[in-house]
Amino acid sequence: MTIHNDIRPQLNLVRLPNGEGLDLPSYETSGAAGMDLRAAVAVNEPMTLAPGKRALVPTGFIFEIPDGYEAQVRPRSGLAFKHGITCLNTPGTIDSDYRGEVKVLLVNLGDEPFEITRGMRIAQMVIAPVTQVRVAEISESSSTARGAGGFGSTGA
Ligand SMILES: O=c1ccn([C@H]2C[C@H](O)[C@@H](COP(=O)(O)OP(=O)(O)OP(=O)(O)O)O2)c(=O)[nH]1
Numbered sequence: 051m052t053i054h055n056d057i058r059p060q061l062n063l064v065r066l067p068n069g070e071g072l073d074l075p076s077y078e079t080s081g082a083a084g085m086d087l088r089a090a091v092a093v094n095e096p097m098t099l100a101p102g103k104r105a106l107v108p109t110g111f112i113f114e115i116p117d118g119y120e121a122q123v124r125p126r127s128g129l130a131f132k133h134g135i136t137c138l139n140t141p142g143t144i145d146s147d148y149r150g151e152v153k154v155l156l157v158n159l160g161d162e163p164f165e166i167t168r169g170m171r172i173a174q175m176v177i178a179p180v181t182q183v184r185v186a187e188i189s190e191s192s193s194t195a196r197g198a199g200g201f202g203s204t205g206a
């Protein structure tokens with residue numbers, strides 16, 4: 051997609067000291083749904099994730115998600131397929147009013163230790179619109195053809 055007049059919503063980022071020198075999160079291709087997030091671990095202190103273990107990996111940035119949007123932190127399929135590395139809480143939710151450092155909760159479901167080095171693209175983040183609703187308690191729900199049927203009620 052060529053963007054002649056960029057009317058996309060703006061994502062403001064604040065770089066933290068541990069993010070010094072890291073590339074900004076970026077779309078790797080013109081039609082990518084997600085921006086890759088990079089690990090802000092220290093160069094001389096890579097993080098090793100043992101099989102079955104989880105870790106919160108810093109990204110080095112505070113994000114200001116535009117109002118009316120959220121960010122979803124999702125695994126990268128390559129890391130999942132090759133190494134069994136995925137996001138434990140997938141999709142992670144970044145609220146638009148969150149002003150802390152964005153972190154990625156990785157888990158190693160593989161059978162080898164996995165080393166996370168500085169700048170490694172560890173996850174991807176999709177910006178998506180969200181709707182907040184008004185909550186109203188009512189005494190009886192409306193009737194539908196499905197009714198309470200679920201969990202396979204329509205057959206295989
Ligand atoms: O993968 C994630 C998930 C969450 N967060 C941050 C941003 C998000 O806005 C905040 C809260 O996340 P969530 O609502 O999922 O966690 P919670 O357990 O409900 O915490 P809280 O009580 O702070 O909402 O934590 C991350 O940095 N990475």
Ligand SMILES: [Mg+2]
Nearest residue numbers: 143144145148
């Ligand atoms: Mg919450």
